[in-house]
Amino acid sequence: MMNTNFKSLAIIAATNLTLSAVASAVLIMGTTIESATVGLNPEMAPEKAINGAGLPGGVPSLSGSHDNTFSNNWWSGWDGAVTEWQLTVDLEGNYGLDQVHVWNYREGCCSGRGLQNVEIWVASDEDEGNLTKLITDGTGLYDNGSGDFLFPEAPSDGDYFGFDLDFSGVTNVTLLDDVRLFRLDGGSSLWGGGEIQGGLAEIQFGGTPIPEPSAAILALVGLGGLMMRRRKA
Numbered sequence: 001m002m003n004t005n006f007k008s009l010a011i012i013a014a015t016n017l018t019l020s021a022v023a024s025a026v027l028i029m030g031t032t033i034e035s036a037t038v039g040l041n042p043e044m045a046p047e048k049a050i051n052g053a054g055l056p057g058g059v060p061s062l063s064g065s066h067d068n069t070f071s072n073n074w075w076s077g078w079d080g081a082v083t084e085w086q087l088t089v090d091l092e093g094n095y096g097l098d099q100v101h102v103w104n105y106r107e108g109c110c111s112g113r114g115l116q117n118v119e120i121w122v123a124s125d126e127d128e129g130n131l132t133k134l135i136t137d138g139t140g141l142y143d144n145g146s147g148d149f150l151f152p153e154a155p156s157d158g159d160y161f162g163f164d165l166d167f168s169g170v171t172n173v174t175l176l177d178d179v180r181l182f183r184l185d186g187g188s189s190l191w192g193g194g195e196i197q198g199g200l201a202e203i204q205f206g207g208t209p210i211p212e213p214s215a216a217i218l219a220l221v222g223l224g225g226l227m228m229r230r231r232k233a
Contacts, residue, residue: 027062028205030092034181035128037085039197040078046087049074049200054106065159066103066201073105075113075199085198088131088183094124095207097176103162103201104154111156115198117189118149120165123181131183132175140169153191154201162202178210 036046052060054072066072076085105114121131136143142165144150154160167173182205190198 026206027060028091028093028095028207029060031205032090032092034088034090034126036074036087037076037082039076039082039199041075043071044073044075044077044199046074048072049087049203050089052202052204054103054201060204062099062101062204062206063161065161066106066154068106068108068157068160070107070110073107073113073199073201075105075197077113077197077199079197083196084187086183086185087200087203088121088128088181089203089205090126091180091182091205091207094178094180094210095205096210097122097179097182097205097207099206100165100167100182101162101202101204101206102151102165103160103203104151105199106154106156106160106201108156111154112190112192113197113199114153114191115151115184115186115189115200116153116191117144117146117186118151119183119185119187120149121181121183121185122175122179124178125180128181128183131181132172134167134173134175135171136169137171138169141166143169160201179207 031050033046033050038046050060052058054066054069055061056064074087076082105111107113120134122134123130123132135147136149138145142149142151149165152163167176184200184203186198190196
């Protein structure tokens with residue numbers, strides 16, 4: 001049976017791991033595209049939505065003004081058969097999501113290609129069949145009043161710093177405590193301009209890494225071994 005002192009130290013260690021994780025919430029690097037609608041212009045591939053193209057220095061960030069160069073956007077266009085779109089990002093690990101920053105489609109001629117009414121789906125593993133939709137109650141800053149999100153249209157020129165998604169109106173917000181896949185799905189709801197094919201300039205994520213259970217167990221086992229050695233000494 002685990003003695004009381006060891007149990008107390010184990011609880012303290014687990015608590016400290018949690019507090020440390022919260023304090024270290026940062027930009028999630030190394031994200032990849034799990035799946036997406038692909039347009040006919042290879043310069044506007046889905047990867048453009050996560051690789052920092054158009055941001056200062058051309059690197060991923062949770063802030064900064066995004067330029068309005070067409071090739072620094074992801075767009076599903078030029079294929080008349082495509083009238084709906086989706087973008088699914090793999091965070092390449094499990095995270096508690098603390099921040100999701102979005103820059104809507106931004107081109108000098110055509111901000112109407114930007115996303116408007118958007119569904120957001122998340123999963124805690126790599127199986128897209130396990131994606132669950134976030135439901136909003138209309139009280140969040142970017143809720144659309146119908147259970148989904150409304151992305152503001154980007155300006156065609158000038159600075160554009162994007163926006164943080166507001167999850168305060170999400171009724172099943174605990175789904176964001178453990179996220180591996182993050183999907184934007186908007187059907188054909190865009191800002192207009194005669195366009196039927198949507199796109200996005202950039203999306204970046206800030207989060208707290210969730211330690212793998214095996215790592216946490218090994219840490220506790222190591223702590224137990226250290227205590228046993230100290231007792232024998």
